[in-house]
Amino acid sequence: xxxxxxxxxxxxxxxxxxxxxxxxxxxxxxxxxxxxxxxxxxxxxxxxxxxxxxxxxxxxxxxxxxxxxxxxxxxxxxxxxxxxxxxxxxxxxxxxxxxxxxxxxxxxxxxxxxxxxxxxxxxxxxxxxxxxxxxxxxxxxxxxxxxxxxxxxxxxxxxxxxxxxxxxxxxxxxxxxxxxxxxxxxxxxxxxxxxxxxxxxxxxxxxxxxxxxxxxxxxxxxxxxxxxxxxxxxxxxxxxxx
Numbered sequence: 001x002x003x004x005x006x007x008x009x010x011x012x013x014x015x016x017x018x019x020x021x022x023x024x025x026x027x028x029x030x031x032x033x034x035x036x037x038x039x040x041x042x043x044x045x046x047x048x049x050x051x052x053x054x055x056x057x058x059x060x061x062x063x064x065x066x067x068x069x070x071x072x073x074x075x076x077x078x079x080x081x082x083x084x085x086x087x088x089x090x091x092x093x094x095x096x097x098x099x100x101x102x103x104x105x106x107x108x109x110x111x112x113x114x115x116x117x118x119x120x121x122x123x124x125x126x127x128x129x130x131x132x133x134x135x136x137x138x139x140x141x142x143x144x145x146x147x148x149x150x151x152x153x154x155x156x157x158x159x160x161x162x163x164x165x166x167x168x169x170x171x172x173x174x175x176x177x178x179x180x181x182x183x184x185x186x187x188x189x190x191x192x193x194x195x196x197x198x199x200x201x202x203x204x205x206x207x208x209x210x211x212x213x214x215x216x217x218x219x220x221x222x223x224x225x226x227x228x229x230x231x232x233x234x235x236x237x238x239x240x241x242x
Contacts, residue, residue: 042122043238048110049132050234053227055107060224064217066102071213073097074206081196081203088181091193096174098209099157101150104220106139128233135226142223145216149209156205165195 073094080091111132114120123129156162167188173180180189196202 041119042124045110045114045119045122046128046234046238048113049128050231050238052107052110053231053234057224057227057231059104059106060220060227063102063104064220064224066100067213067217067220070098071210071217074210074213078203078206078210081206084197086190086193086197088186088190088193089179092170092174092180092189095193095196096171098206099153101153103150104139104142104146108136108139111136125233125237128230128237131226131230131233135223135230138219138223138226142216142219145212145219149212149216152205152208152212156201159201161199161201165192165199167192 076094077091077098080086080094114123120129123132167185169185170180170189172178173183180186183189
């Protein structure tokens with residue numbers, strides 16, 4: 001009886017050990033599969049971040065160029081006002097250039113997807129994660145500043161005083177680089193330009209635009225540099241996992 005009991009005990013212990021080993025192997029396989037899925041999802045998000053940032057980089061490059069040209073035009077018009085000098089073609093080239101508005105629309109689709117799905121834990125590189133969140137805040141700051149410029153532009157451009165002294169046909173001439181001084185409406189353009197040269201309201205608008213762009217342009221350049229830097233970090237992270 002003692003021998004049989006010992007054999008049954010050993011058999012039972014062997015069964016338990018086998019079951020435990022089986023469970024541990026199954027857990028290890030499951031953990032490995034989960035880790036593989038997490039790595040694949042992490043890489044998908046990192047690649048998405050890089051694509052979004054590359055798109056933002058192109059948009060920022062264009063917007064920085066536009067904003068710098070608008071600031072040059074604003075300063076050129078202020079100089080004309082202060083000197084009381086009018087070269088009709090130069091004046092209107094700069095005049096029509098300060099008004100177009102280009103909204104900054106960053107591509108934060110991947111980041112918003114990660115935040116909304118509570119998957120930020122997958123971005124284990126704290127530097128990349130923090131830089132993305134800081135860039136998101138900078139984007140918000142830029143959009144608010146741009147909206148401020150847009151509001152100032154709208155208040156000035158669609159004011160009754162302005163509309164009474166602006167010929168919107170000039171938009172076509174400006175876009176097609178045609179001469180204002182040789183236009184059939186040259187006298188109208190000249191009279192309007194003389195009005196704007198003397199209009200304090202117009203000069204204040206230009207000074208306000210120039211003042212706002214002093215702050216907006218560096219923010220755009222900082223965002224552009226951050227895009228480049230974060231893309232570099234992501235590319236290095238992805239190459240390490242290959």
